[in-house]
Amino acid sequence: METSMGQGYQKYLTPSGAYLYGFEIADDGTINLPMLGKIKVSQFPISEAESIVQKKTNELLKDAIVKVKLLNFKVSVLGEVRNPGQYYNYNNSITVIQAIALASGNTDFAAIKKVMVVRSTSEGNKTFLLDLTTKEVYLSEAFYLRPNDYIIVQPDKHKNFQLNSQAYSLLFSSLSVMIAVLGFVLK
Numbered sequence: 259m260e261t262s263m264g265q266g267y268q269k270y271l272t273p274s275g276a277y278l279y280g281f282e283i284a285d286d287g288t289i290n291l292p293m294l295g296k297i298k299v300s301q302f303p304i305s306e307a308e309s310i311v312q313k314k315t316n317e318l319l320k321d322a323i324v325k326v327k328l329l330n331f332k333v334s335v336l337g338e339v340r341n342p343g344q345y346y347n348y349n350n351s352i353t354v355i356q357a358i359a360l361a362s363g364n365t366d367f368a369a370i371k372k373v374m375v376v377r378s379t380s381e382g383n384k385t386f387l388l389d390l391t392t393k394e395v396y397l398s399e400a401f402y403l404r405p406n407d408y409i410i411v412q413p414d415k416h417k418n419f420q421l422n423s424q425a426y427s428l429l430f431s432s433l434s435v436m437i438a439v440l441g442f443v444l445k
Contacts, residue, residue, distance in 0.1 A: 280329045293318055304328060304350055333403050335361040337411035338368035352403050354388060354395075358411065369414035375400040376408040 281289045287300030294314050299307040308326035315322045331347040340362035347356075354373060358364060370390040377384045377400065386400035395401055403409070 280327075299326075328405065331405050333357050333405075333407050333409060335409045335411070337409075338365045338413050339363065339411050340365060347403075353401055354403060354409055355390065357403060357409050364411050367413050368411045370411070372412040372414075374408075374410040374412060375403070376410065377404060378406060 281291060283289055283300055284296075286298075288296040288298050289311075290296050291311070294311070297311055297314055299310065302310065304326055308324055311326060312322075312324040315324050327348075328350055329348070331349075331352065332344055333347065333352065334344050335357050336342045339358060342361060345357060345360040347360075354375060358373075364370060373388045373390055375386040375388060377386070386398060388395050388398055388400060400407075
């Protein structure tokens with residue numbers, strides 16, 4: 259019997275198993291658990307939701323262990339990253355830097371001093387502009403992402419010029435030589 263319980267618990271340990279066997283939060287902010295019924299969890303942090311479910315479980319079961327995890331943690335990474343798109347996180351938290359890493363990092367044209375996080379709130383969209391080169395970024399409200407956040411790595415307008423500066427200098431030196439030759443020929 260202990261073996262079957264252990265195998266039953268195993269299905270929750272992988273991201274796909276947790277998604278398939280987990281419980282979805284309904285539109286009214288509740289989860290409907292077998293034997294426990296509906297429990298409101300949407301407005302609480304994960305640790306507090308876990309305590310609420312644990313308390314309700316303790317009323318019916320002895321020595322039960324409750325673990326609450328966020329299963330559908332989707333973020334979108336756009337702009338100057340190597341693989342823009344939607345990424346799923348199966349942990350309870352993810353940072354802006356980790357999200358950019360999921361998108362295979364930034365391109366050569368990225369302005370890592372101008373990374374925008376767009377977050378949907380009940381009052382509307384809220385935007386944050388992060389400078390990933392400073393220590394203060396770790397203190398930002400947007401450093402730790404929330405489900406459905408958008409991360410936009412903006413392009414650095416000066417980087418394009420810097421990367422093409424050799425071509426520009428070759429063009430200008432060629433023009434200078436042509437003008438000098440024309441000046442010599444026309445004399």
